[in-house]
Amino acid sequence: MRQRPFVLSTDPHAPFPPAGSAMRDPDGLLAIGGDLSVPRLLNAYRHGIFPWFSSGQPPLWWSPDPRMVFRTDGVRLSSRFRRQLKQSPWQVRADTCFDRVITACAQSPRPGQHGTWITSGMRQAYIDLHRQGYAHSVEVFEGDTLAGGIYGVAVGRMFFGESMFSGRSGGSKVALAALARRLSEWGWPLIDAQVENSHLHSLGGCLMRRADFLRAVADLVDLPSAAGSWTQRFGVLQAASLSQLSAA
The missing domain is CATH 3.40.630.70 (Leucyl/phenylalanyl-tRNA-protein transferase, C-terminal domain)
Incomplete structure (x- = not known):
């Protein structure tokens, strides 16, 4: 399990790290950054990852366990x-x-x-x-x-x-x-x-x-x-x- 979230590149087509490597605390936090472009969102969902963050934060990407x-x-x-x-x-x-x-x-x-x-x-x-x-x-x-x-x-x-x-x-x-x-x-x-x-x-x-x-x-x-x-x-x-x- 990761000790800190992976920092995404600016390339919307760049791969995510494996969802199974998400952090335990907070549960499921996998990556930070990137954008909410259509290619990146579809790539995330195809790999069991979703964005969830509050106003003022950079995009945070999650894959909790269990689901x-x-x-x-x-x-x-x-x-x-x-x-x-x-x-x-x-x-x-x-x-x-x-x-x-x-x-x-x-x-x-x-x-x-x-x-x-x-x-x-x-x-x-x-x-x-x-x-x-x-x-x-x-x-x-x-x-x-x-x-x-x-x-x-x-x-x-x-x-x-x-x-x-x-x-x-x-x-x-x-x-x-x-x-x-x-x-x-x-x-x-x-x-x-x-x-x-x-x-x-x-x-x-x-x-x-x-x-x-x-x-x-x-x-x-x-x-x-x-x-x-x-x-x-x-x-x-x-x-x-x-x-x-x-x-x-």
Whole structure:
């Protein structure tokens, strides 16, 4: 394990050090510096690495051990919430308002967190990825109101979740469950959730050893899946249909 983070070169195509060599304290810190260009971000995700830093810091790159993941057939909703969903008018779509979703994620308060790690530079970087067909949003609508959403990065048949938000109670849960439903139908087995927390556990998230995660990612990112908008492919999913999911 490294005693200090690797300093990245200014070349956006330069390789990262092996993710398995990340520091133990803080857990998963691998590299520092570089930029948030599309080539560098795609290179990072392909190797199980993601950026996470606060305003005023240089880019910090992480690969924690263990890794929080969702099996796409394993997202769980509570029995009470599923009963509520049976009468829900909400509809779920994809890639119809990526900018609104990432902005809402940046503005959502988080327990114990002051400010946001989704800085203006980070926001623009993922908008650039979205415009090139690699970053996607799943959006929950109540009429014209955005009730919740999630966004992340797709490479091959691997989805790397970045952030989600609720504009209405339960909106983020529906966004995650709908994303998992579609990915499972498409044959994508995993959603990366990055760092463990109790809320993700309650929705069916589980821990995976970094070595196992990296092996899975190496296989999945090389499977064929064309970049581009998910709007047509995802279609419209009725939130009420998610009431059939298993209970948490």
